[in-house]
Amino acid sequence: MSDGNLTTAEQDVLDQIESKGVDFLRLQFTDILGTVKNVSVPARQAEKAFTEGIYFDGSSIEGFVRIQESDMRLKPDPETFAVLPWRDKEDSAAARMICDVIDTSTGEPFEGDPRYVLKQALDRANEMGYTVNAAPEPEFFLFEEDEDGHATTETNDHGGYFDLAPKDLAQDVRRDIIYGLEDMGFEVEASHHEVAQGQHEINFEYDDALTTADNVGTFRTVVRAIAAQHGYHATFMPKPIPKVNGSGMHTHISLFTEDGENAFHDEDDEFNLSDEAHAFTAGVLEHAPAITAVANPTVNSYKRLVPGYEAPVYVAWSDRNRSALIRKPAARVPAASRVELRSPDPSCNPYLAIATMIHAGLDGIENDLECPDPVRENIYDFDEQKREEYGIETLPSNLGAAVDALEEDEVVYDALGEHIAEKFVEAKRQEFEEYLIDVSDWELERYLEKY
Structure with missing residues (x-):
């Protein structure tokens, strides 16, 4: 029982701990690179966690603080x-x-907490009269494990897009993952086999942007844990297998007004998009190169962002085809009007990625940026001259170029806050430099005996 200083929600947690026989609590948070961390405490410490917080050493967490500034407190x-x-x-x-x-x-x-960065983006939206909804579509691969329990790149099946058994051998795994997600409060909309062998997608219902970002971290944790129970390794690495489609995390975003109306919907517009939606889209397109550093934060991310594998690399939008960076999906009802940014991948920090999208879009609204015309043709079929005629730019081709774009973009850089922006850039420059000086198996196979 509590001492009476708890909120109703906190007291409800204590009651659930008792009724469900919970013995341990995992207090989770996310580091700058998007890795979920946790501090485990006995469940009897729950009330103390609410009233006093749980202290931990922040200097041991990637990009948090130096040793002399190490004390941090977790507030559940x-x-x-x-x-x-x-x-x-x-x-x-x-x-x-x-x-x-x-x-x-x-x-x-703490200004280095990614969840706080997203909350600040939502505060900005609230000041402008909006709430933000988001829905991601994270894809992942299931791989076999070797006899020592280490991950291989041998896929668990030979299925393809929307295949059924016997080709899709992961139906039971996906089913158990869905049950696990539903147990944790998810509203799962659909699941299916993706294009590549061993590749899968499970879609969950849109929610407010903070809950959605929380859900992405939970989703990755649940998928990995339940896949492991089945003897598989689940990975959200963007491009684990060469020459096949990589894994994306297409992200849908919409703004709602204070009276609950979808601010992106306009029945009289050719595309059923409001002026706010057009300006928001223009803002995301304007800042897309810088967003890429955050939404595609690994060296491997840029092995996915290449033409020919259904990943968007061209800065344009469309109401029809999927070759553009932003797509306006069909909406059955006005409340479903939204825009879909197709470039993010599931290795990103969801708090930071969604925060940068929001700030970029709100910048478009604040500055009344003009949205270009949609491109309804398949941009993958365009040659360079035709892309120039249409004014279509290309996303950064590697992590180094993306980080350059981030540092040059005041809106997106400031969206991260000085602490995270500085630490993020430092970490990603180091990652790219290490990649540049490494020698790959491809290089050895191609050049070692030839030269």
Whole structure:
């Protein structure tokens, strides 16, 4: 029982801990690179976590703080409480809560917390009279493990897009993942086999942007854990197999007004998009190169962003085809009007990626940027001259170029906040430099005996 200083939501968590026999709590947060971290505490510490917070050493977390500034405090969000679904029934139950990170020296939110960065983007939207909804479509591969339990790149099946058994051998795995997600409060809309062998997609219902970003981290954790129970390794690496489609995380975004109306819908517009939607789209297109550094944050991301494998590389929008960077999906009802950014991949930090999209789009609205005409032809079929005629730019071709674009873009750089922007750029420049000096197997096979 509590001492009476808890909110209703916090007290509800304590009641659930008791009724569901939860013995341990995993207090989760995300580092700058998007890796989910957790501090495990006995469930009896839940009330203390709410009233005092749980302290940890921030200097041990990638990009957080230096050793002399190490004390951080986790503040659990009671709305994120969920019992973990992959524990055996006879074992004691464990649950998780997602936390905000507090700087103990000031008592204020830590500026290096990615969740705080997204909250600031949502505050900006609120000041402009909007709430933000988002829905991602994260794809992943299932691979066999070797006899030592290490991941291989041998796919678990030979299925293709929307295939059924016997080619799609992962139906049981996807089913168990869906059950696990639903146990944790997800509304799963659909699941299917993707284009490449061993590649899968599970779509969950759109929600407010903060809940959506929380859900992406939870989704990746659940998929990996349940795949492992089946003896498979699940990876969200964008391009684990050469010469096949990579994994994306197409992200749908819409703005709603204070009275609950979809600010992106206009019945009288040719594309059923409002002026705000057109300006938002223009803002995202304007800042797309810089967003790419955050939404496609690994060296491997740029092995996916190449023509010919259904990944968008051209800065344009369309209401019809999927070769453009932004697509306006068909909407059955006005509330479903939205735009879809197709470039992000599931290796990104969802808080930072969604925050940069929001800031870029709001910049378009604030500055009344003019949206170019949609490109209804297949841009993959355009040659360079035709792309120039249409004024279509190309996304950065590698991580180094994307980081350059990020540093040159004041809107997107500032969206991250000085702390995260500086640490992110530093980490990604180091990653790209290490990649440049490495010698790959491809190079050895091609050149070692030839020269």
